[in-house]
Amino acid sequence: MKVVGIAGTAKNTGKTTTLLEAIRFFDERRKKLFITGIGYDGEDFDNLTGLPKPRVFVPEGAVVASALPLLQSSPARFDDLKDTGVRCALGRIFLGRVTSPGRVVLAGPASTRDLASVAALAPEDSIVLLDGAFSRISPMVVADSLILATGAARSRDSHRIAREINAIDTIMRLPVMKDVCTGGNKVIGDGVLNVSGGLFLPGQGQELAWRLNGTRKPRTVYVAGIINPLVLLEALNEMGLNRSGGPGHVASVSFIFDHPIMLLLSGDVLQWERVFHILYEAGLKTGVLGSMALLGATVNPYIPLRSGAGKYIATYVPPESFLGDITNLTRVPCTDIILEGPGKLQSWLKRFLD
Amino acid sequence: MEQEHINPARPRKVVLAPLDPVHDVGLKLIRRKLVDKGHNVTLLPPDLSPEEIVSRAKSEDPDFVMISRALSYGTSELLARFVDLCDAAGLRERAKLVAGGLSMKPEIAQELGFDAGFGPDTPVEVAVAYVEGEDVDLSNGSRQQTKVDLTAGFTYKFLDSEIGSLCTGIARQLICWANKRTSPGVERAHLRTAMEAERGCSPGYGQKLRSQYASLSSGEVKQWYCTGKPVSHTRPITQKEAGEIQSLSRKAGSPAFPRSQDILNDRNVFVQYGTGCPVMDAYHIYLSTAWGAKGVIHFDPSWGARNEGLLEQAWSHEHDGTVLTLDNLGLIKNGLIPGTMWQVRAHRGLNTPETVVLAHLAGADLTKINIVYGSLGAGTDPERLAVDGVEAMKLAARYNLPYDVVTNEELCGVPAAKAFAGMLVVVTAGVLLGGRPLLQPLFANSPEGMITGFTEHNFVDFNVAKMKVLFSIIDAPIWPGAPVGFLTQTQDRSQSSVMTALHAALALDCGAAAVTIASSDEAYAGGPITAPSRIDTLKATGAALRFFGNGGISPTPKAEAIAHELREAIAAVLRQIAARGDFVSSLYEGLLGDREDGAYPGRSGKGTVSLKQ
Numbered sequence: 001m002k003v004v005g006i007a008g009t010a011k012n013t014g015k016t017t018t019l020l021e022a023i024r025f026f027d028e029r030r031k032k033l034f035i036t037g038i039g040y041d042g043e044d045f046d047n048l049t050g051l052p053k054p055r056v057f058v059p060e061g062a063v064v065a066s067a068l069p070l071l072q073s074s075p076a077r078f079d080d081l082k083d084t085g086v087r088c089a090l091g092r093i094f095l096g097r098v099t100s101p102g103r104v105v106l107a108g109p110a111s112t113r114d115l116a117s118v119a120a121l122a123p124e125d126s127i128v129l130l131d132g133a134f135s136r137i138s139p140m141v142v143a144d145s146l147i148l149a150t151g152a153a154r155s156r157d158s159h160r161i162a163r164e165i166n167a168i169d170t171i172m173r174l175p176v177m178k179d180v181c182t183g184g185n186k187v188i189g190d191g192v193l194n195v196s197g198g199l200f201l202p203g204q205g206q207e208l209a210w211r212l213n214g215t216r217k218p219r220t221v222y223v224a225g226i227i228n229p230l231v232l233l234e235a236l237n238e239m240g241l242n243r244s245g246g247p248g249h250v251a252s253v254s255f256i257f258d259h260p261i262m263l264l265l266s267g268d269v270l271q272w273e274r275v276f277h278i279l280y281e282a283g284l285k286t287g288v289l290g291s292m293a294l295l296g297a298t299v300n301p302y303i304p305l306r307s308g309a310g311k312y313i314a315t316y317v318p319p320e321s322f323l324g325d326i327t328n329l330t331r332v333p334c335t336d337i338i339l340e341g342p343g344k345l346q347s348w349l350k351r352f353l354d
Numbered sequence: 355m356e357q358e359h360i361n362p363a364r365p366r367k368v369v370l371a372p373l374d375p376v377h378d379v380g381l382k383l384i385r386r387k388l389v390d391k392g393h394n395v396t397l398l399p400p401d402l403s404p405e406e407i408v409s410r411a412k413s414e415d416p417d418f419v420m421i422s423r424a425l426s427y428g429t430s431e432l433l434a435r436f437v438d439l440c441d442a443a444g445l446r447e448r449a450k451l452v453a454g455g456l457s458m459k460p461e462i463a464q465e466l467g468f469d470a471g472f473g474p475d476t477p478v479e480v481a482v483a484y485v486e487g488e489d490v491d492l493s494n495g496s497r498q499q500t501k502v503d504l505t506a507g508f509t510y511k512f513l514d515s516e517i518g519s520l521c522t523g524i525a526r527q528l529i530c531w532a533n534k535r536t537s538p539g540v541e542r543a544h545l546r547t548a549m550e551a552e553r554g555c556s557p558g559y560g561q562k563l564r565s566q567y568a569s570l571s572s573g574e575v576k577q578w579y580c581t582g583k584p585v586s587h588t589r590p591i592t593q594k595e596a597g598e599i600q601s602l603s604r605k606a607g608s609p610a611f612p613r614s615q616d617i618l619n620d621r622n623v624f625v626q627y628g629t630g631c632p633v634m635d636a637y638h639i640y641l642s643t644a645w646g647a648k649g650v651i652h653f654d655p656s657w658g659a660r661n662e663g664l665l666e667q668a669w670s671h672e673h674d675g676t677v678l679t680l681d682n683l684g685l686i687k688n689g690l691i692p693g694t695m696w697q698v699r700a701h702r703g704l705n706t707p708e709t710v711v712l713a714h715l716a717g718a719d720l721t722k723i724n725i726v727y728g729s730l731g732a733g734t735d736p737e738r739l740a741v742d743g744v745e746a747m748k749l750a751a752r753y754n755l756p757y758d759v760v761t762n763e764e765l766c767g768v769p770a771a772k773a774f775a776g777m778l779v780v781v782t783a784g785v786l787l788g789g790r791p792l793l794q795p796l797f798a799n800s801p802e803g804m805i806t807g808f809t810e811h812n813f814v815d816f817n818v819a820k821m822k823v824l825f826s827i828i829d830a831p832i833w834p835g836a837p838v839g840f841l842t843q844t845q846d847r848s849q850s851s852v853m854t855a856l857h858a859a860l861a862l863d864c865g866a867a868a869v870t871i872a873s874s875d876e877a878y879a880g881g882p883i884t885a886p887s888r889i890d891t892l893k894a895t896g897a898a899l900r901f902f903g904n905g906g907i908s909p910t911p912k913a914e915a916i917a918h919e920l921r922e923a924i925a926a927v928l929r930q931i932a933a934r935g936d937f938v939s940s941l942y943e944g945l946l947g948d949r950e951d952g953a954y955p956g957r958s959g960k961g962t963v964s965l966k967q
Contacts (some may be wrong), residue, residue: 138442
């Protein structure tokens, strides 16, 4: 079983379009598909903007996990309906094998735990496609690989988008610490400082610095949970690392984090540029326990623009220049599926299959 | 996590947090209700960051984290980030995440990743029930559509002995008179029963019956039976259209009941449908039921009352009113949400007994039979409708099909006293024939109310007086209509909704067994009734019921005086009819409403009644 997630950096960044092309790609290669989503997708009109949305079509043979009422009201037909034992805001989530292709609305498990238990029901030889929602990314920890959907709905500033993609890519490429010994949500070993519960509140960075500067002089810091880059910066500042070199033993401390996604949940992702720069300058090692591959980023020029009370209109930034700017400024492969067709996305998915 | 696994007996630990810097009233209300029920509640202060809320909630190890936030495009990302933080921080291992606030609905909650979402219309009790582990279906509302017997518990005994005695005498005379007579409408009712029994069994016999049926028909209906030429402004329903209703019926198992309309759950609010197109009807019914209608009423074209005979097969009609055929009724029934009460009206025209047959065969729960209104306000010959009406009541009794007896002749200007006298006689006849009729007084600003000044200062006194007098006369169910609020509604949808809702609330407050409401564009529509206008009045009725709650509505002392006056007038009319010794002649002669009142004996079907051989 291989799991690919489609995560957005914001609402309306093109996740559904990417999902549809991914479904088509795997279906054409006769792969066993298992499709679910962590939000609500495939409806006629967006729940917030009221603007039309791409619809989700599922092919014959695919297994879909969605809230039962949505499967029942779908024009697609399903058999082998099975209760997953998981419930979402729209009812019980059932699995159904598509016997007659058609449209479906996806409403799947919202939490990492529920998503993992639903994905575990996928056949061993299947491809699991996880459809994201808004900018939510936490449950994508279940995926092996990720496609990032971003675009003008996140920011009209193509430079900012490119920087964000690069920062996310840097995080995804953090080395995996294969040699560390873990147990009970801790890293085991001499000189390890285990920080449980994450680092995401102001003041926690200062406290970490004090502990690092304490008498025990830990050599490895393992942070379990969410990390906010500003809190880590606070620690680095307190440790004096923001100044050239920094003092004493801390120059040899290694930082280990749970999973790249834990670095994407709190704070501005661009702040990681500074953090990694300081760590790099200080020669400090950084790594993660879990990993996932970033296959590429789809770029959507669409922006729903408010035009009066509760009304939105569909607007676009110039697609060619928007995509061109981003592509020139990032090392991550990018495409606008509508502008360029699905070729690049397909090449990423081929890489995923290989 | 399975909601059912929660033990409701155990106090729950709940963290409430406003993500909105100012609006935490909803959370405070929930806190009060939860604390009252013994739960352990922590309300966090406003203006904390999502990270701070997660940290403080984590330290509480709660079962539920409930967030309030007015939703907009921008703030939705904030909520999504909050959900991610809770997830990654491990809060969701145990706690359920709930979002509430303006614009929140289950679909958005799902998209954002919450376990549940409550909008501003959600009763606080629903949030409490969710916390207590009740299997609340958040997307569909909690309403279980169950049919009720509107006549249950009523004895039909007269509490006013004088009026009871007069009504019984007159009703017996009517039945005795009608028993000796027959009409094409009566004959067709028997033929229709035989034809439907034969449908698909023996084509030859069926054809013979159809020929007999055609000979008893008239106008374009007869032409269709003889030549196959469709009635003007109709066309056959296509397979695709029939399939559309089938598709809707698949959804009918899981309608999206808005929770705000739960207040109508225990109220028997009926709406009329009859767009002309059974497919559109099915959608209107679906929406109306989802928004709180307990029952729906089939409204047929006006020409259906004037032509002898009813069509067969499924038809779409270009104008108001959906053609009454067993096939059309079957299609519509397919789209009904299980538990929806369904009335097929048979009250005013030349096909009254046959419509009762169709209502029975189609599985309707109620029908509508009225001799007086049909005769004086709807164009049918009194003699004919008396014969057909009595036969229809016999059939309804045989099928155990309750029916209402309406006094819409009041709309023509007939005083309530005369209309009520007629209604009481027909109801009495119905009871004598073994049926279960419901009284349906006009509950509106009737012409009489305007002319006499009864409704000059308010619309409450006269309507309350009508209910009071009827309840004082007979122990029978009253179902005001039809629909309530007539002549108080205008082309303004807001105004119409308010008027409809207030009339409905007043009727229910008076003890009505059910109430029929119009859509907000029904009374003065220049075109087809729109689906949103149905929701307007259902929503407004829910709001009015919420507004009055258990506070009740008090009329002025004038209501009592009007009721007394009405009682005396009803008795006087009945005495006149009894003295005349012939109910049907009383109809012709204006004792139940004359030309000055605005009542005209109808002419459709005149001369078609014959003595039984």
